[in-house]
Amino acid sequence: MLAVRVPRKEAEKTRRKLMELGVLARGYAVKREAGFVLFPVTEPVEGFQLIETDFKRVEPRPHSYREVVEVPESLRRLLPGSFDVIGDVAIVEIPEELKGYGRAIGEAILRVHRHIKVVLAKGGNVSGEYRVRKLLHLAGERRTETLHRENGIRLKLDVTRVYFSPRLATERMRIFRKSRPGEVVFDMFAGVGPYSILLAKKVKLVFACDLNPWAVRYLEENVRLNRLNNVVPVLGDVRKVAGKVVADRVIMNLPKFAGRFLREAMLSVRDGGVVHYYGFGPEEDLFSEHEERIRATAEELGFGVEVLERRKVRPYAPRQFNVAIDFRVWK
Template identity: 45%
Template structure:
């Protein structure tokens, strides 16, 4: 039985029509969005959801969009146990998270394993926007990666990432690093890695120069994410690929977009797009744009310090 069927008799048919079709379940917590006109019915809706999904112990209402640099969603408790912390299982890994303090989306599950499957034994990786460590830990558990540097600017995310590293016994592979990924790359990871993950669509374009700097001089792979609003008849994948290709050409690196896909639909004509970019040589990397260049580990790199 789905939520709409369960609520028949409890809500008016016109109210049932207004309900959003999808909701997230993270561990034993469900997160719902409730249309403004149904706000007074939140508890009835939450109770119905708990009756259908017996493993759900807490229902939260998302009252605003995912926002800010830390990508947090504003949540209000609706029903069940009063907490925001849970443990989510994905691809045989455990992720402890406080949903009010850290970003977490179960909707990236396929994408996380898609990347992990590409990783070859002995690779060194940097995850520039690692959250509570999902991509990094799944890679560590499902590939022979040697090291996954996992950076996040949110101290709460780093706290949970460290717990998750221990929970999943990947202490020797995943290293949690608190800070701004561009600062960390400039200070200790220039020319160091085979693969870069950029799972923050709002900032990936701005940080692309730093992803290139992190790669070994002979190149590697960048997993790039972006959001794209399209006009009628436009292809979101082509738009993102064109934008990124232009930037990489301007930076003077040899590249090939080996795969491009829509990760998910975010809204009407609004998509999250993933590009797997193979950089075959970044020795000619030319960044700085007059903002002052400096020699970093033998390569010309931009400094914002």
């Protein structure tokens, strides 16, 4: 077979060049010998030393678990196209018709995605005050604790005991960009700290509250893990804390019930401070209901509000979106 032969130090540059030219032969292992690297090519390439040699054949790696999973052909079209990855744990939503093939799906995910060590299936909706969901083991190690990396921070958590969504990483970065050094932040529903820890890298002080003792336990561990000394974890109902802190920025990441805590948020933000509110809204009218509630609460308290930004954060359910409203409070 035809090969391009280059000194080892030029190997990476050459590989890129051959890929760019579309002449690198697929399905063969690159060969190394005596300080040189040999690439299999489909045709002669100018400017390189060309030789004839044999290459070992290799199986091309599948890109998706769907290429290797064993399920009846008639059900293949129902295979989930994506899944959440938290640290080295994959969480997949399996449609009813494929429930009997959970293990096969889990094994296929482990085979294709080498960095994943545990595969779990969603066993219900996010529910309760702690906003957690039941998860079922499909394949891999029998553990549910993992270390997740996001936006340059590390977060340890148990996916069965606390709420965490990797899909909010971009939204958290948006808030990080808006925050300023010197600010005091109040993260009302902090969970294991994805907002708090990230913002603490920039601002002066973060009060991080959560009702779930597991969330606060991991939050404390994550503060240590990220070598921070400006996060104050608070275990308990945010109603008891609100009004006792004066923050430049308040984060209300409890979309299901945030409307019930607007009073607490407005009492905790300083005059001219900003509240980041989250909710769920129907596609046809994403923001109105939330904005009416925001204005009504401000009126009751004798405050003024100014909406700064409205955003669709991500799809939540059919025709429903997770939305964000940033507003300033005037006292």
